[in-house]
Amino acid sequence: MKSYDVVVLGGGVAGCVLAARLSENPDRSVCLVEAGRDYGPQGDGWPRTVLDARGLPRDHVWERHAAAHRIRARIIGGSSCVNGCWNTWGAHADHTDWERAGGERWSARAMEPFRRAAVDHMGLRPVPESEFSVWSSAALDAADELGYPPVDMGASGAPGYGTPLINSFDGLRWNAAFAYLDPVRERPNLTIVDAALVDRLHVVRGRVRGADIVRGGERTTLAADDYVVACGTYGSPAVLLRSGLGPADHLREHGIRPEVELRGVGANLSDQPGVFVPLAPTGALDAALAGKEAAGDLYVSRMLVRAASDRCPPGSWDLHILPVAGPPLFGSLPPGRYEAGISSFLMKPASRGRVALRSADPTEALDIRPGFFSDPEGHDLAVVRWGLGLVAKMAATAALGKLVQPLGSRPAALTDEEIRARTGTYWHPVGTCAMGPADDPYAVVDGTGRVHGLSNLRVADASVLPTVPAANTQLPVLAVAELLADAIRAETGGR
Ligand SMILES: Cc1cc2nc3c(=O)[nH]c(=O)nc-3n(C[C@H](O)[C@H](O)[C@H](O)COP(=O)(O)OP(=O)(O)OC[C@H]3O[C@@H](n4cnc5c(N)ncnc54)[C@H](O)[C@@H]3O)c2cc1C
Structure with a gap:
């Protein structure tokens, strides 16, 4: 069993930010796990469709022929590899819900440095x-x-x-892997494992003891002190549910033993x-x-x-x-x-949908109902x-x-x-592992991304936002990941 200080599960927009920020401390070993391919540093090895900012690729997605609302990327860099490269920020009012759910660090004022860090690091620029x-x-x-x-x-x-601000240069889509991972790929304390499907976490008495991943047909368990799930609004609740963290009835229906009753996992889908x-x-x-x-x-x-x-x-x-x-x-x-x-x-x-499992099999398509109107x-x-x-x-x-x-x-x-x-x-789904206070039965994580009832598990991606901002979500999610990486570093003594 390989062991790290932190494993980040999901190498999308948020996952790339977290891996880069958490590995800044050379004494912290970080492993980033992604289901899709990692084509390495920016260059000719990357598929043309993913690089061309003039269109929306339909490859490197989880379900190629699914309804349009289900499209989500399966590749290092996540949906920043298939999206419109178009960045906006939301209204002050967005922060009212977030601050109520997660505390002062989610106010407009407190988030501003993270918005700015995201704009700079992602290389966002005017048209x-x-x-x-x-x-x-x-x-x-x-x-x-x-x-x-x-x-x-x-x-x-x-x-x-x-x-908008755009993350493209002369027609090249500049994804989160180029922006956040390329400058740090050589760090000896950062391991990137691609083409590896995260199945489930092993939960024992309120702690995660390992993460099961499947790569090339082989199942391995990764061990860490801390686990951060960043599989996106559809993927993150699925990992939690397969791990026994969610609504007990739904888990039992699929033969999964409930570990912690978290009614909000998969609920509150907002797009x-x-x-x-x-x-x-x-x-x-x-x-x-x-x-x-x-x-x-x-x-x-x-x-x-x-x-x-x-x-x-x-x-x-x-x-x-x-x-x-x-x-x-x-x-x-x-x-x-x-x-x-x-x-x-x-x-x-105002409408809400939901994400649910069709079975405990991690390769099975999820049941995604956007609940529009x-x-x-x-x-x-x-x-x-x-x-x-x-x-x-x-x-x-x-x-x-x-x-x-x-x-x-x-x-x-x-x-x-x-x-x-x-x-x-x-294509801006959020909310399926919503942040909120521990006494809210539908809250899944606290304001630092920590899953209620578990000491060493966090979720850190679009799924934690309880309400969608009045914006396209890439820039807000980059800022959310910057904020949560900062919260994790602060809790481990600023490291
Ligand atoms: C077609 C499309 C167009 C969009 N256009 C824009 C736009 O122009 N502007 C904008 O602001 N936003 C846009 N978005 C939204 C934006 O891309 C997302 O808000 C953002 O990517 C969310 O980041 P995330 O880290 O939460 O999830 P993602 O970036 O989707 O990353 C999740 C990652 O987790 C991986 N993963 C999931 N499950 C598992 C598992 N079980 N095991 C291992 N890995 C797993 C996935 O493969 C993926 O790489 C668009 C999205 C799509 C799909």
Whole structure:
């Protein structure tokens, strides 16, 4: 049995941050375990699809042919290898829930150094002028025409329009493994084990005694003083459940002996649904996009509007309005023909879904139910519909109106069923190992990521956020991992 000071299970966005930060102390041995491949330092050994920031790859994912909302990466660097490289920060109000759940270190003020560290270390940068298409530039003018002010999308603030921070350079997707692992790969106290599926943890009297991993058909147990699970919003609750940590009924149903009753494991899944309104590009727009594509710098979107619906608390926003134009996300139009449209994304959903096991077998697909629009009050449908009204106004502005045919119908008049049928996702799930105080029966971890009822187990990734921020989640998750790495170091005497 190999033994380390810390094992970090899951080498995605958060896992890369944790491995890098925790191995800064040369006296701490750290082992990072990832189910997908590690292609080594940035270079030609990496698959082209993963490196190309202009599209969303559908390879290196857990379930290639699954419904779009289930897509999640299986590769070192995690979903930063397959995502849109698009970074924004949420509203001050996001921190109210987090601070209540995890204490003062989750306040906007206390998290600010971690946001800044994440921006710097991940190499996030503003969109260069060359990456704006005719469409993105017109969309900026359209937002201005509608009266929105320009805002900094990489920080909190108010509703407005702007450009995201991006983690790509000249078309190269700069993932979390390049940013966080490459500078530290040579550390003798850091071991990276790839292509290894984490099955379960061995729990004995409130302590984890080992982590079972399966690599190349062989089962091994890793031992450590401390275990950090960072398998993401879908993967982390699955590891806990297979380890007997979760709702006892669900565990018994799959023949798993309950070790600690944690009702919140897998519950509280919160993701941001959206509806895309297609717009027919004019010949001039098609031609301009074709020219941009031939030059190698066509990006489907480079701006967004953060908007407040009539249900949004003052000072915050609950919608992202996202205009896109380019090749369809997963390809279906002939070369030279492009898809244009505007999405209304719900940023602060009231609805909750859940993640559950189908069996105790770690290779079996999970039962993931996003629960979109399931809130009984109909809040989520109402906000998306309000956003669809704004989409129609944006499409009709002088700036965008000259690039697309007029809309034939009113998107805000879609029925509830039509909205449900056309719903997609922004791919920002959180919440399935939610942080909260020990007396909350649905809380899974405390404000330092420590699992309630276990002395040496933490969860540290998107799953710990009890509510999704009014933002794309990559930058917040980087900051969460920076924060939790800092908390772990503080608890071990600043090491
Ligand atoms: C298609 C897509 C597009 C996105 N676009 C954007 C965007 O443009 N901007 C943005 O801000 N956010 C975006 N996101 C979301 C963002 O990527 C996530 O919020 C972020 O990656 C979450 O980090 P994480 O560490 O929690 O999980 P992940 O990055 O998903 O990492 C989890 C890791 O754990 C590994 N793992 C899971 N289970 C096991 C197991 N049993 N054994 C071993 N390893 C395991 C996985 O293989 C994976 O590498 C997108 C996500 C997707 C899927």
